[in-house]
Amino acid sequence: MMPLSMAKPGEPVTIHRISGKDEVRQHLAELGFVVGSEVMVVNELGGNLILQVKDSRIALDKTMASRIQF
Structure with a gap:
């Protein structure tokens, strides 16, 4: 698994x-x-990730994104 x-x-x-x-x-x-x-990761801007979740786009910082493993 990876973050x-x-x-x-x-x-x-x-x-x-x-x-x-x-x-x-x-x-x-x-x-x-x-x-x-x-x-799905849509883009990475200034250390933040723009993520596509269902029908929404959500921004998470790398600290929060590293808690989610795939």
Whole structure:
């Protein structure tokens, strides 16, 4: 498994694991980041990742993105 921050832009990946405290995992789940869902890195800007999750685009910093493993 690799952290989401290592995913290549334009390549869809499936989430296998989310690490961190319960509050962090709950927050990511509310944004749509759940195990088994597919996400795609759209772009990387200034250390932040723009991610496509379902029909939404969400920006995460690399620290938060590194908690999501694919």
